[in-house]
Amino acid sequence: MAKQNTGDPLVEMFIFETSQTVELLEQIVLDSESAGGFSRDALNETFRLVHTIKGSSAMMNYNEISLLSHKIEDLFSYIRERDSLKYDSSSLSDLVLSVVDFIKSELEKLREGIEPDGKPDKLAKKIDGFMKRLKKNNGSSTGASSSPAKDDTKENIGGSGVVYEATIFFEDGCQMENIRAFDVVHRLNGIALVISHFPVELIENDQSSETIKKDGFKVIFKSEKEFEDIQNLLMRTPFLKDITVNAVNEMLEQQGEDSKKEKKAGQKNNQAKQEQKKETGVSEIQSPLTSNIISVNIVKLDKLLDLAGEMVIAEAMLTHNPDLAGLELPNFTKTAQHFRKIIDELQDLIMSIRMVPLTITFQKMNRIVHDMNKKLGKDTRLVLIGEDTEVDKNIIEHISDPLMHLVRNSIDHGIEPKEVRLKKGKPEVGTITLEARNEGSEVLIIVRDDGKGFDRQKILEHARNKNLLFKSEDEMTDKEIYSLIFMPGFSTKDKVSEYSGRGVGMDVVMNNIQAIGGTVHIENQPDVGSAITIKIPLTLAIITGMNIKVGESIYTIPIKEVKESFRPKQSDIIVDPDGNEMVMVRGECYPIFRLHERFNVKTDITDFEDGIFVMVEHDNKFLCIFADCLLGQQQVVVKALPNYITGVKKIRCVAGCTLLGDGSISLIINVRDLLSLSR
Amino acid sequence: MTDTKILEQIGQEEDTQKGKFLTFSLGNESYGLEIKYVTEIIGIQPITEVPELPEYIRGIINLRGKIIPVMDVRVRFKKPFNEYNERTCIIVIDVKDTSLGLIVDMVSEVLPISDENIAPPPDINKSAGNRFVKGIGKVGSDVKLLLDCEMFLQEDDIIAIEKAT
Numbered sequence A: 001m002a003k004q005n006t007g008d009p010l011v012e013m014f015i016f017e018t019s020q021t022v023e024l025l026e027q028i029v030l031d032s033e034s035a036g037g038f039s040r041d042a043l044n045e046t047f048r049l050v051h052t053i054k055g056s057s058a059m060m061n062y063n064e065i066s067l068l069s070h071k072i073e074d075l076f077s078y079i080r081e082r083d084s085l086k087y088d089s090s091s092l093s094d095l096v097l098s099v100v101d102f103i104k105s106e107l108e109k110l111r112e113g114i115e116p117d118g119k120p121d122k123l124a125k126k127i128d129g130f131m132k133r134l135k136k137n138n139g140s141s142t143g144a145s146s147s148p149a150k151d152d153t154k155e156n157i158g159g160s161g162v163v164y165e166a167t168i169f170f171e172d173g174c175q176m177e178n179i180r181a182f183d184v185v186h187r188l189n190g191i192a193l194v195i196s197h198f199p200v201e202l203i204e205n206d207q208s209s210e211t212i213k214k215d216g217f218k219v220i221f222k223s224e225k226e227f228e229d230i231q232n233l234l235m236r237t238p239f240l241k242d243i244t245v246n247a248v249n250e251m252l253e254q255q256g257e258d259s260k261k262e263k264k265a266g267q268k269n270n271q272a273k274q275e276q277k278k279e280t281g282v283s284e285i286q287s288p289l290t291s292n293i294i295s296v297n298i299v300k301l302d303k304l305l306d307l308a309g310e311m312v313i314a315e316a317m318l319t320h321n322p323d324l325a326g327l328e329l330p331n332f333t334k335t336a337q338h339f340r341k342i343i344d345e346l347q348d349l350i351m352s353i354r355m356v357p358l359t360i361t362f363q364k365m366n367r368i369v370h371d372m373n374k375k376l377g378k379d380t381r382l383v384l385i386g387e388d389t390e391v392d393k394n395i396i397e398h399i400s401d402p403l404m405h406l407v408r409n410s411i412d413h414g415i416e417p418k419e420v421r422l423k424k425g426k427p428e429v430g431t432i433t434l435e436a437r438n439e440g441s442e443v444l445i446i447v448r449d450d451g452k453g454f455d456r457q458k459i460l461e462h463a464r465n466k467n468l469l470f471k472s473e474d475e476m477t478d479k480e481i482y483s484l485i486f487m488p489g490f491s492t493k494d495k496v497s498e499y500s501g502r503g504v505g506m507d508v509v510m511n512n513i514q515a516i517g518g519t520v521h522i523e524n525q526p527d528v529g530s531a532i533t534i535k536i537p538l539t540l541a542i543i544t545g546m547n548i549k550v551g552e553s554i555y556t557i558p559i560k561e562v563k564e565s566f567r568p569k570q571s572d573i574i575v576d577p578d579g580n581e582m583v584m585v586r587g588e589c590y591p592i593f594r595l596h597e598r599f600n601v602k603t604d605i606t607d608f609e610d611g612i613f614v615m616v617e618h619d620n621k622f623l624c625i626f627a628d629c630l631l632g633q634q635q636v637v638v639k640a641l642p643n644y645i646t647g648v649k650k651i652r653c654v655a656g657c658t659l660l661g662d663g664s665i666s667l668i669i670n671v672r673d674l675l676s677l678s679r
Numbered sequence B: 001m002t003d004t005k006i007l008e009q010i011g012q013e014e015d016t017q018k019g020k021f022l023t024f025s026l027g028n029e030s031y032g033l034e035i036k037y038v039t040e041i042i043g044i045q046p047i048t049e050v051p052e053l054p055e056y057i058r059g060i061i062n063l064r065g066k067i068i069p070v071m072d073v074r075v076r077f078k079k080p081f082n083e084y085n086e087r088t089c090i091i092v093i094d095v096k097d098t099s100l101g102l103i104v105d106m107v108s109e110v111l112p113i114s115d116e117n118i119a120p121p122p123d124i125n126k127s128a129g130n131r132f133v134k135g136i137g138k139v140g141s142d143v144k145l146l147l148d149c150e151m152f153l154q155e156d157d158i159i160a161i162e163k164a165t
Helices: A009-035 A038-057 A064-079 A091-111 A121-141 A154-155 A177-191 A207-215 A228-233 A250-286 A288-292 A298-319 A332-351 A359-376 A393-414 A418-423 A456-465 A478-486 A505-515 A643-648 A670-677 B003-015 B147-154 B156-164
Strands: A162-170 A192-198 A219-224 A240-245 A356-357 A379-387 A388-392 A430-439 A442-449 A519-525 A529-537 A542-550 A554-558 A560-567 A573-575 A581-585 A586-596 A612-618 A621-627 A628-637 A656-658 A666-670 B022-024 B029-034 B039-043 B057-063 B064-070 B089-095 B096-104 B108-111 B133-139 B142-147
Touching: A009 A091, A009 A359, A038 A064, A038 A091, A038 A177, A064 A091, A064 A121, A064 A356, A162 A177, A162 A228, A177 A207, A177 A219, A177 A228, A228 A240, A288 A393, A298 A332, A298 A628, A298 A656, A332 A356, A332 A666, A356 A359, A356 A393, A359 A379, A359 A393, A359 A430, A393 A442, A393 A505, A393 A529, A456 A478, A456 A542, A478 A519, A505 A519, A542 A612, A542 A621, A542 A666, A554 A628, A586 B039, A612 A628, A612 A670, A621 A670, A628 A656, A628 B142, A643 B057, A643 B096, A666 B057, B022 B089, B022 B096, B022 B142, B057 B096, B064 B147, B089 B108, B089 B147, B096 B147, B142 B147
Parallel strands: A379 A430, A554 A666, A586 A621, B029 B142, B064 B096
Antiparallel strands: A162 A219, A162 A240, A192 A219, A356 A388, A430 A442, A442 A529, A519 A529, A542 A554, A542 A628, A560 A612, A573 A581, A581 A586, A612 A621, A656 A666, B022 B029, B022 B108, B039 B089, B057 B064, B089 B096, B133 B142
């Protein structure tokens, strides 16, 4: 049925637009849920969004999606036409959310180039069931039904407005004619009162497709709108082949006939415009604000960034060209400086293009909180602070999962049940705060809850049972104890729940954050709450580094991890009986890491007094790296090691590489790995 | 240009490359690589060593801003390491979207070897080195060992496992 290749721009467009629409939809539903019900605007908005999804998925022939969205649309159209209708808004939003999930999973399949094969039947039945219940509960009170129920049509003909008759033919082979016809009826419902249509049974009877194919779809309706409006609305039907609209009312019959003729003449042209109209219609609905925003493939941006990095290097190679050494070139220097400025600006700009606000990532958490509240019977609200903080696109991808785990953990382990909260004198509703803010070249993301906090004793006990303690308990600081929960296989929850308790969550958090060079800190106050702070670098692509030399090789240490460098005195060096070398600095003892030994580099400088120490710190752990000499500080563009190399062996201690001004390669040292090696 | 034209061109390009081998030597032996894998040949360059790698991967080089790993084919084939000199070359190959530099003693020439002149490798001696040889090419009285470029991407262990299963 559907087109399979994701290379198809139409499919890509569909995926992009639909996922945006779905996200919007999700947000509205969640907002409405927390507001305690759907407002009139929310109902309309939901209806509109679902309608958009239905339209575009039907256009692309993704029938499962269109079927479900169609049903949801039905539901909402039913609800929004009845102001006084009573319904269970919470199960309604659940229904919409499950459809959202379904569509999301189908989109994911499309994105990977797999045929979307989800089965909508179950969900469809659920929606039907909900609809039936709605109708049953409210059936008596809804006299002026606008759904195609034939009984009440007669009485309504007498009202104001003009009665029209339209005959619609769909394109050959467009399939699901009955659904499309139903769609027409639906859209008419918005502006007109549908009196009757033929065939009468659209969805219920599969034969109707055949009839429509042969004789066209006839619909009689009444509307106060102008003839032109009606005509325009009907013209927008997808896969339209031919349409005739007649005004049945005698007074307007003449006018209707005229327009009909006009219309037939313009039919051909209009049809060509159909697709286009639909496209623009969709993007208009998306958001009026996005009109001057284009979406760019991230791969292109990566390439652009790479190129800018190349340019920085090329500039250095040019201005420090050995051929120019010793020459006095005032004009050249001036131009070179100008050049340098432009490149700097370009680089800044490209970096800023890659910056994306955390808004979407944060708002996804709304959904998690909502789901978990439902499942666990807790009452938690999510407060977002500083969600417009921008971080590099690559980083966003890495923090979505950890945040999800943290929020889940906070609700599952942190927030107490209502009764317990009331007893403790806390507000009944638990609060989880997600906060983001810039701090220097780092972004802080804080997940704070006002739950019971971590239980120090319980953590220790648990760690003991699972043999995760690496130190005697008395020596451990609070910080060390709390960071035990990030160890693989640690989980304090006795029961394994659907959301957390498998003991995988927290170490996933740690791994993901460390993978992007971030750190995690825990603050905790028993019975007041806990706060987990994630510190991540603003960007991965460019760092300031200290270049050091060992033999012929050059290494770069990220500057934020360099504490100081110094030349040691022989008297400060201590060697313990195991042969571990250490150095005393201001009364503190630090382990020494001989880079040349570990990295197997030939160098003449093996005596400490000939070389230099660079003290590095990560997570309050220190280490002195022994190198030949310092080369100075420089901004470097981080490049990954070739895939081939990382495929052969996962290289620890090296975070990546970078090109220096002279075109040579320097390896970027991963201080965290060094520290874990030396322990 | 239309798609079909481009396709035709690619087809032609593959045709002109077919049956041609870049030959190089390691000590006394002469080897051949299918020309379609070869991107370029460069002289020996400063190589940045990367720790913790097998000995035959010498490190990485900067090829006009692109960082590619280089492998000493001598060491890979378990021959003694030779100091590099001005005749040492790096053949840059592109296999399955992975760029790799091969350090060889000397690059000779590009030779056409037709299919009938290629014999399958002997069945005996499946040990080290031999699995790289895809065929034996005869050129006049000379013999060229034709290498399977894709084998360069695999590590010893992987090959061992594959053989075992």
